[in-house]
Amino acid sequence: MEFVKNAIGREVPTEADGRVLTPFQGAFADPLREGKRATPSRPHSHPEHKGGERKLLANIKEAIAKTGLRDGMTISFHHHLRNGDYVVNMVLEACAEMGIKDLTIAPSALFPVHSPVIDHIKNGVVRNIQGSMNGPVGAFVSKGGLPTTAILRSHGGRVRAIEDGDLHIDVAFCAAPCADDFGNANGLHGTSACGPLGYMQIDSQYADKFVVITDNLVSFPCIPIDIPSTHVDYVVEVDKIGDPSQIVSGTTRITNSPGRLYIAKLAAEFIRKSPYYRDGWGFQTGAGGISLAVTKFLGDFMREDGINAEYINGGITKFAVDLLHEGITKKLLDGQVFDTAAIASLRDDPMHQQINLGMYANMHSKGCMVNVQDVGFLGATEVDVDFHVNVNTHSDGMLLHGIGGHSDVSAGAKLSMMIIPAYRKRIPVIRESVTTVTTPGETVDVIVCDLGIAINPLREDLIEHFKGSKLPIRDIRDIKREVDEITGGEPEQPKLADRVIALIEYRDGTIIDKVMQVKR
């Protein structure tokens, strides 16, 4: 492997597994924008014709056979069922039984439930992973278990990669909580309801073959139509596509840690005093404990101040739904949901709008939602004095988390905030240099932690705006020094082998960082 230093000084490979790579050149440089564009799939099969064959097949193996899936191909999945998903494991099990080898899997994300993937890597069924890995699979890959280099992409970056032809999917397998025998599907109805199927819409357009796998076959036409029959080759009915208790929680819980609540309150206070907090504003929220608390505090402030949001964008929870019902926000934009209240609202509230992940965050579109929102607040595993953010690895080098929409939201929002504890169990979160750069500091405006608030020096306007503020605004290096005093300084350097096991792709398709193998 040859390496080159990218725009933020990270050494990244110029090539991996025969793929030529472009180093990161700055958050808005976008060197690949004028590149190629993939063509959507060509419908070879047309079972709908008079006397033609039906799309509904007997089982997953028949579907795999019909699609022509063979060694070396790429298959994809979505993660709307999160840690309750059965479909990834069912499909890989079937592939293993059918003797199919060397697959690239391109899920939007893998969860602990998908640890059988490890066995499929070991037995040669899976050869490459292009997608987020949360937990055991990531740990296995970190220790050198995957024979190739994994690629992690952001939500928007995955859509970009497919549309730009960097990631060609041969066969997509779509877990569908509700579908008809012609392939129309949604995620709103049935015991495995998961909300929108927005992660999979791009796969439905570009995958050569698209298979819907459902445990809730309904009469044609399945309404609402999220994935349309025009994009579906085959339909398979199975007993269960997932474990409802792991797909959504009945209720999403706010943090009850006083320390975390303090950080959330501080972040909400900062937003309240920022120029973006005004009638008609819009913000991005997620489902983490701190994120929920910030949303709650913002709701309280808006109620108090007589301010309404025009919209909340994001992973939607009961907290956002309550603000919608109360009229404190007029609209919700929804790429994924996290609880049953959000599913019910998506089904029933006309101003709760589903958006696919391209609409959410693909920067190689004519305009995605995150790129125009006012405020986005995000978490991190590490941040550093250059405001670079790591959400993928721990300080020991282990790759344990996906990117999600992190680099997308941070680049898009007019005010991008990292809301974090300054340290966790005596391990500093604020570092001299993050273990892995997921999101470039250039796009990170503010870091809020229990020790204060640091504004990125690039945001002279914000620094000016907050001059004289009573909020604990401090230099990031001051905070970092205090963190070191409390924790005893930087943690040990991870013990790394001389092999790149994964690449962190920036939302524009360039390589922002690499992840090295951790010594066992």
Add this chain to the structure above:
Amino acid sequence: MEFVKNAIGREVPTEADGRVLTPFQGAFADPLREGKRATPSRPHSHPEHKGGERKLLANIKEAIAKTGLRDGMTISFHHHLRNGDYVVNMVLEACAEMGIKDLTIAPSALFPVHSPVIDHIKNGVVRNIQGSMNGPVGAFVSKGGLPTTAILRSHGGRVRAIEDGDLHIDVAFCAAPCADDFGNANGLHGTSACGPLGYMQIDSQYADKFVVITDNLVSFPCIPIDIPSTHVDYVVEVDKIGDPSQIVSGTTRITNSPGRLYIAKLAAEFIRKSPYYRDGWGFQTGAGGISLAVTKFLGDFMREDGINAEYINGGITKFAVDLLHEGITKKLLDGQVFDTAAIASLRDDPMHQQINLGMYANMHSKGCMVNVQDVGFLGATEVDVDFHVNVNTHSDGMLLHGIGGHSDVSAGAKLSMMIIPAYRKRIPVIRESVTTVTTPGETVDVIVCDLGIAINPLREDLIEHFKGSKLPIRDIRDIKREVDEITGGEPEQPKLADRVIALIEYRDGTIIDKVMQVKR
């Protein structure tokens, strides 16, 4: 021009305006299925970035200039505003003033309100038309006014042509009854509300540049999102995009002619006795006076028989909405609406599902709706003893109507019925051979007229099913003889010049017939 005889014996050209043409080879032969596939548009502009330019421009001319529109390019429009549309005329007027020449216009359809197109053809702004022409523009083209050969496509065929790369659109101009300044748009809200914007979704994906023109700019994000911001380059606000009184009628009127009502009743009786009339069936309806009457009678029968439809597909009217509200149909599939009751229902009824025109009828997809529906009933200007149908020209050769979804629905529905008067003002509708073939007889199952019902001999199963029926089932040639007796026989042959002025493209992209110039 060289000609070749196609599968139904019509002489069609092998080439027109430099375009190589494929003759029709049978309704299900589909010789072009394995052909090329166009790539969606590449987003060159990204005004959404921090500090980037805004999409909202001052006026249509600025938008035309920004898109880089120049001589010889292709521009497109939708016809959801029907005879109330102002946008086609506004854009062409601006092009004329800017000195742009030789444009191909590719509207989904033109109406009488668009007669200024005639002047733009005369002054050289417009050189070719690929789209339906209803009324004056068609008459002008019939008389040889267009310097090139026009192409008419069905609803599904237009989507197919764009996806397959036969029709490349440089700039699309989308009349939008409701839009935000980032380009998200719908047709549901505002004084120019027209229902769905489904005709334009394919243009939004494939046109190099896409301009939203609205008279109702709302706060971001415009919800529901029909056309997404990811597909929109520019937004222009104008005073009025159309005349509401001509966009939708407050109410759609059923025919009150006793003769027409008799035909409709006969058709409904036939459907009631057919094998397709059963609990859970689905049918296609339109907005013509007879079609509405058939829908009404079917509603009466279903109520009487305790039968429910699973869905009604089509151009939606108050009649279909009433059946939905009553529970006689469970769902509506909606490609376009025809009255205000249908718009209100699309807005408010969760089981009223909007579908785009690809989902409706594109046969080069993995499965469009018309291809699986049970029953479709349609009108015609002429039918013949081979069951071929003409909806484009009159017996004098004048090209006065578009195709709509005619050939799509006829090929797709398990029972395809033409419901027509046997003659109009002593001009036979049932002919020895239709003036122009829009829809091949192979796909037409039944003709219902005031003189009886003719079943296509190809449908031996249906003939068998109706053996002994009390319905007036007759041989098509018997009916034709009676028509001749009443009307005095076949009308005069049209007086035609030796020049092809338009091509009728079948839904699969082959040429099913040509239209000759009518002598002035």
